[in-house]
Amino acid sequence: xxxxxxxxxxxxxxxxxxxxxxxxxxxxxxxxxxxxxxxxxxxxxxxxxxxxxxxxxxxxxxxxxxxxxxxxxxxxxxxxxxxxxxxxxxxxxxxxxxxxxxxxxxxxxxxxxxxxxxxxxxx
Amino acid sequence: xxxxxxxxxxxxxxxxxxxxxxxxxxxxxxxxxxxxxxxxxxxxxxxxxxxxxxxxxxxxxxxxxxxxxxxxxxxxxxxxxxxxxxxxxxxxxxxxxxxxxxxxxxxxxxxxxxxxxxxxxxxxxxxxxxxxxxxxxxxxxxxxxxxxxxxxxxxxxxxxxxxxxxxxxxxxxxxxxxxxxxxxxxxxxxxxxxxxxxxxxxxxxxxxxxxxxxxxxxx
Numbered sequence: 001x002x003x004x005x006x007x008x009x010x011x012x013x014x015x016x017x018x019x020x021x022x023x024x025x026x027x028x029x030x031x032x033x034x035x036x037x038x039x040x041x042x043x044x045x046x047x048x049x050x051x052x053x054x055x056x057x058x059x060x061x062x063x064x065x066x067x068x069x070x071x072x073x074x075x076x077x078x079x080x081x082x083x084x085x086x087x088x089x090x091x092x093x094x095x096x097x098x099x100x101x102x103x104x105x106x107x108x109x110x111x112x113x114x115x116x117x118x119x120x121x122x123x
Numbered sequence: 124x125x126x127x128x129x130x131x132x133x134x135x136x137x138x139x140x141x142x143x144x145x146x147x148x149x150x151x152x153x154x155x156x157x158x159x160x161x162x163x164x165x166x167x168x169x170x171x172x173x174x175x176x177x178x179x180x181x182x183x184x185x186x187x188x189x190x191x192x193x194x195x196x197x198x199x200x201x202x203x204x205x206x207x208x209x210x211x212x213x214x215x216x217x218x219x220x221x222x223x224x225x226x227x228x229x230x231x232x233x234x235x236x237x238x239x240x241x242x243x244x245x246x247x248x249x250x251x252x253x254x255x256x257x258x259x260x261x262x263x264x265x266x267x268x269x270x271x272x273x274x275x276x277x278x279x280x281x282x283x284x285x286x287x288x289x290x291x292x293x294x295x296x297x298x299x300x301x302x303x304x305x306x307x308x309x310x311x312x313x314x315x316x317x318x319x320x321x322x323x324x325x326x327x328x329x330x331x332x333x334x335x336x337x338x339x340x341x342x
Contacts, residue, residue: 004197005224010234018234033222039173039196046175046239087197087222113208116228123232 001091001114004043007052011098012118013105020051021096021107025059028094033087040079043086044068056085124166125192131159133192136218137185141210148203149248151305153185153275161324162189164298165244165273168326171195174241177267179230179260184211184223186244191221198223199240201230231259235267243272249320250277258287261327265291270329275303278321294328 011018049068056064064085069075096107096114105122108115134155144150165171171193178187181200190198198221202208205227212225230247247260257276261284264272272293276284278300288295302319 001226002222002224005199005226008199008236008239009226010236012228012232012234033220036173036196042173043175043196111209111212113205113212113225113227115205116226116233117203118229118232 001109001112002087003052003055003089003091004047004086005114006055006091006096007047009096009107009114009116011100011103011105011107012116013122014098014100014103017100018098018103020048020055020099022099023055023059023091024095024097025091026093028059028089028091030084030088031090033083035080035083037073037076037079040083040086041073044072044082047086052085061085125162127159127163130162130189130192131155133218134158134185134188137183137188138210138214140183140207145204147252149252150182150204150207152183153246154304155185157301157303158185158189160299161186161244161273161275162193164324165326166193168298169242169271171242174270175199175239176242176244177201177240177264179243179245179264180247181211181225182207182246184215186246187211187223188215188219190244191215191219191223194221195242196222199226200224201226201228201233203227203229230263231256233263235263237266238269240268241270243268243270243274245273246275249322250280261287262291265293265327268329272327272329273298273325274327275301275322275324278323281323284323284325288327291327292330292332294326294330296326296328297323298326299324 053066069078092112094109098105139152173196176190176195177199179201181187181202187198187200208225208227243264248256250257285295301322303322304317
């Protein structure tokens with residue numbers, strides 16, 4: 001599961017305070033992917049950048065910027081870091097947890113795939 | 124732009140469902156010839172280069188594989204069956220180095236962020252097992268994409284879907300009619316192993332809300 005996916009996922013049970021999901025990582029891997037500048041630039045407006053940045057820094061990449069730098073289309077260093085965290089970092093095993101204190105529902109990540117299915121009782 | 128024959132040849136590598144397909148989920152593989160043709164039809168409508176896409180109910184990943192061949196930025200592939208999702212992740216990773224992710228979820232209950240992806244391409248269940256599931260997939264898709272939704276549906280539902288499109292401020296265009304092969308259990312024809320059902324490949328076009336408002340004023 002890429003962090004790009006995490007950026008879009010919310011708790012399927014709750015309507016409020018259901019995003020972003022907290023990540024607990026048991027295993028992650030880096031898998032290289034060809035850098036495509038235009039693809040990354042197109043992706044940026046779709047991201048909740050604050051959530052991505054907080055998540056990335058919580059996972060250990062402390063120097064990742066808190067905001068999108070100015071002249072981003074010229075900033076190859078930033079774009080390559082972004083590519084690394086969005087496309088090349090895979091959470092293989094772990095869990096996602098709802099941030100709502102009255103929910104805290106866990107969604108497992110197994111072999112790189114998050115499972116967001118609710119049980120019948122939860123629907 | 125990838126040629127139909129090349130694409131079809133590539134897509135023939137996508138394996139069918141392992142073991143017995145789950146009929147309640149209407150598990151059936153989109154045939155490679157079909158998939159390559161619909162990709163060509165989409166390419167006549169728009170460029171897929173660098174688009175962020177989604178495939179609802181991806182199954183074997185046939186349509187996701189097709190999108191990857193067109194140099195999209197990424198595909199979010201959603202699937203209900205855990206084993207199918209794991210298998211599809213494995214096979215597609217081996218076939219293509221493009222970026223895609225599998226998410227196991229129930230499209231009915233999944234909370235999709237609004238207006239997020241550039242394009243959705245899907246072959247949803249036809250609604251033969253669970254009534255109205257095709258409508259559910261479409262409504263979710265309309266909400267999630269600020270771009271075109273391309274989907275396959277039984278031709279018998281065409282009028283209904285055209286109304287649904289209008290209600291949801293989408294344009295409606297049947298790009299092509301097909302005879303879709305289904306194992307006999309899915310269809311009312313019990314005599315043969317394989318039966319064909321007439322389907323429409325439909326473009327539910329995205330209309331930016333500003334424009335829609337203007338249309339209403341003109342009328």
